[in-house]
Amino acid sequence: MSVRTPLDFAHACEVALRPNDFDWAGHLNNSVHVQILEAGRWQWGLALGVDLRDSTLVAVVLQLQLDYLKAVDWDPVGRVVVRTAFAEQSTYSFTLTQDIEQPDGTVVARGRVRLGLVDRDTKRIHRADLQALLDVPGRAA
Template sequence: MPKIKNAKLFKYELTIKENHLDSFAHVNNAVYLQILEEARWEFITELGFGLEEIQKSGKGPVILEVNLKFIKELKLREKVRIETQCIDAQSKILHLEQKIFNSKNELCTTAHYILGYFDLNTRKLIHQSPEWFRAVGIEIE
């Protein structure tokens, strides 16, 4: 069973725009998933495991479960920071945490994910590769 030796904390900033809002003038619940996904793609792409590599290797992440907690409202034109970090690794599964902070550095949202490592050809979960571990910023003991 892999054990995390070190886990990089990724930070991604964005501005809340009009297209993120719903009829209540706050960020739509489904949009949270979109902006969190944007942050995840940025960090794995930065570490050499973007869409091109996934398509070439035929292997990549799949979300098995997500738990979102809405703590504080995000506001229009507010600059926010998304922090992403792996918190646990198993042979086929990763546990990932994302947090959104507002411009006052207040915690607004937490998201906990269970991710599998998926073979696009066999359509099954597989053991995670060293390349994938590097792409999510973890060193394994």
């Protein structure tokens, strides 16, 4: 059996919507999309076995591109699906692609986020070695 790595691992998770996630027009607020993507990134990392909650490393957003494709209408107990996949890596950053979908599979937003790793204590940037992240001690995912 082969070991999964960030390079070949895609992940989907559901994110619950809250009543206050919607604006006065009855649509999912544009700023909430960013929070939903972050929840998807955490779930992607945990599913991959990367848990930075107890680590001195912190993933920081360096760049975010977000295309809003379709409105999500008022549903205070609704859910969306976030699909996260590895896209590319450079020496000091890595990029993920993320889609937000309605439960029927309709893509409502498409994101691309470039992340860097910073030491929480020293504030120094770290190389973006995703394979090494798999060895970061943390909580059991």
